Amino acid sequence: MAKSLFKFILIFTIFVSLFSCSVSPDPAVLLDKSVTSYERAIRWGEFVRAKSFHKNASELSDLERRRLKFYRVTAYTTLQSDTPDPHNAYFTVEIKYYKNDRLVIKSVTVKQHWKREKKGKLWYLDSSFPKFR
Numbered sequence: 626m627a628k629s630l631f632k633f634i635l636i637f638t639i640f641v642s643l644f645s646c647s648v649s650p651d652p653a654v655l656l657d658k659s660v661t662s663y664e665r666a667i668r669w670g671e672f673v674r675a676k677s678f679h680k681n682a683s684e685l686s687d688l689e690r691r692r693l694k695f696y697r698v699t700a701y702t703t704l705q706s707d708t709p710d711p712h713n714a715y716f717t718v719e720i721k722y723y724k725n726d727r728l729v730i731k732s733v734t735v736k737q738h739w740k741r742e743k744k745g746k747l748w749y750l751d752s753s754f755p756k757f758r
Contacts, residue, residue: 650746652711652712652741653708653711655741655746655747655748656708656714656739656741656748659678659739659747659748659749660703660714660716660739660748662678663675663678663750664701664718666678667698667701667720667755668698668701669698670693670694670696670697670698672685672690672693673685673690675754676754678749678750679749679750679751679752679753679754680740680749680750680751682754693757695724695725695726696722696723696724696725696757697722697723697724697725698720698721698722699721699722699723699730700719700720700721701718701719701720701721702718702719702720702721703716703717703718704717704718704719704734705717711741712740712741712742712743713738713739713740713741714738714739714740714748715736715737715738715739716736716737716739717734717735717736717737718734718735718737719732719733719734719735720732720733720734720735720755722757724757731758733755733756733757733758735752735755736752737750737752738750738751738752739751
């Protein structure tokens, strides 16, 4: 009797542990996925997709989309990161790029504030879209 009770408690504990892990993913893992997806979108010139990470940001206008097609990103480097709590993260990134008609590499340093809603799983950017000039 004691053996079967012990087995039941052990199996129940394992099941609850596995289930709780799958229900509530680690915020740091979700942040990493969001940051990586955003970086890829910027690196590959998918600016419409990158803009979708910015909460409350307007969509890119046709003029902005046409203008951004002339830019190519050559590097996206995280210079600094800080995650003070599970709902806020701060990054400083350097984006190197060039414009197709001027083969001069420029760079822009961007301060990013990533936020996650209290009950949400998604991270979003609460900072402005990079300025390519």
